[in-house]
Amino acid sequence: MKYIIFLIxxxxxxxxxxxxxxxxxxxxxxxxxxxxxxxxxxxxxxxxQIFTESFTFNNQQFIIIENKGCENYWxxxxxxxxxxxxxxxxLEIQKxxxxxxxxxxxxxxxxxxxxxxxxxxxxxxxxxxxxxxxxEFGEYFTLTKNKDKKEIVYSxxxxxxx
Numbered sequence: 001m002k003y004i005i006f007l008i009x010x011x012x013x014x015x016x017x018x019x020x021x022x023x024x025x026x027x028x029x030x031x032x033x034x035x036x037x038x039x040x041x042x043x044x045x046x047x048x049q050i051f052t053e054s055f056t057f058n059n060q061q062f063i064i065i066e067n068k069g070c071e072n073y074w075x076x077x078x079x080x081x082x083x084x085x086x087x088x089x090x091l092e093i094q095k096x097x098x099x100x101x102x103x104x105x106x107x108x109x110x111x112x113x114x115x116x117x118x119x120x121x122x123x124x125x126x127x128x129x130x131x132x133x134x135x136e137f138g139e140y141f142t143l144t145k146n147k148d149k150k151e152i153v154y155s156x157x158x159x160x161x162x
Contacts, residue, residue: 028067063080073160139160144157
């Protein structure tokens with residue numbers, strides 16, 4: 001049910017941009033503090049209202065953080081890895097999130113997401129909406145996974161309804 005709400009909110013957010021209506025949440029900004037220990041590449045798309053931060057960990061993991069959404073507060077964390085059977089991708093995401101969490105300036109409760117990931121088996125939470133609070137408008141995240149011949153991509157979409 002939350003996934004359907006998430007999808008509807010995403011479509012409404014996109015339509016809102018297309019119709020050039022006033023965004024409820026204001027312009028998206030950086031989610032990481034300026035003292036983040038890794039060089040960050042940032043971009044802002046005024047047309048799409050997306051602020052993007054990207055960087056590389058350990059020369060093998062590329063991370064993209066997109067701060068977006070008009071009808072909701074939506075941040076997507078994307079983790080890209082080269083295919084390597086020796087990497088525990090799920091554990092690497094947790095390590096990366098713990099570093100991101102220390103420098104987090106967003107309203108997303110990364111500590112709670114991290115706690116849930118550590119307590120859960122990947123197979124039990126993949127593609128499911130996981131509640132983060134009892135916020136009346138909804139606060140949750142979804143972990144997804146995609147794989148091709150060269151890379152594996154995990155995404156955590158975290159949403160707070162407005």
